[in-house]
Amino acid sequence: MLIFLLRIRYVLNDPEVTRNKRVLDLGSGCGASAIAAKISGAAYVLLNDIDPVAAIAAKLNCELNGLEPLPCLTKDLIGSEPDGWDLIMLGDMFYEEALADGLHAWLRRCIASHGTRVLIGDPGRAQLEGHDIQRQLLRLARYDLPEAVREQNHGLTSTTVWSYQPEL
Structure with a gap:
C-alpha cells in the first residue's frame, strides 16, 4: 500500500499535473492515484481496473476521503479505441512481458491520436527495466521506500x- 501512497505524492505535490484535465487511472487498484487527481482539481477522473474488488475498494476510499465515488470501469481498456484523455496514469503494471507489450502499443496509440500525456509509476520491476519501453521514459521523481x-x-x-515519451 505504501508504494501507491508514495506514487500519489507526485500528483499532490504538483496539482497542475491533473488540474482541469480528463484523467484515466489505468489499473487503478484502490483508487489512490485517481483520488489524488480529483483532490488536485482534475475535471474528470475515470478509474479502470479489471478486478471488481478494486472498484469496491476505490468507492470506499473515495468515501473515506470525503469524495463522491468516482466512475469506474471493470472492462479491459488496453487495446480499445483510444479516448481523448489528457492524462493517463498507471502504476506497477509491468509485471508480465505480454502486458508490457500490449501497454506499450496502446499507450503509443493514445498519444498519437489525442496527444495524451502518460505517467507511469513503477517500483523497479525487471520487466519494465528490461523492456524496450524503458528507452522512452523520462524520470520525473523517485521516492525511496522505508525498510519495512x-x-x-x-x-x-x-x-x-x-x-x-515514445517516438511516434
Whole structure:
C-alpha cells in the first residue's frame, strides 16, 4: 500500500499535473492515484481496473476521503479505441512481458491520436527495466521506500514516476 501512497505524492505535490484535465487511472487498484487527481482539481477522473474488488475498494476510499465515488470501469481498456484523455496514469503494471507489450502499443496509440500525456509509476520491476519501453521514459521523481516496506515488497527499494515519451 505504501508504494501507491508514495506514487500519489507526485500528483499532490504538483496539482497542475491533473488540474482541469480528463484523467484515466489505468489499473487503478484502490483508487489512490485517481483520488489524488480529483483532490488536485482534475475535471474528470475515470478509474479502470479489471478486478471488481478494486472498484469496491476505490468507492470506499473515495468515501473515506470525503469524495463522491468516482466512475469506474471493470472492462479491459488496453487495446480499445483510444479516448481523448489528457492524462493517463498507471502504476506497477509491468509485471508480465505480454502486458508490457500490449501497454506499450496502446499507450503509443493514445498519444498519437489525442496527444495524451502518460505517467507511469513503477517500483523497479525487471520487466519494465528490461523492456524496450524503458528507452522512452523520462524520470520525473523517485521516492525511496522505508525498510519495512522493502521487506514486504520482495526487496524493491524505491518507486519512480516516469513520463512516457515514445517516438511516434
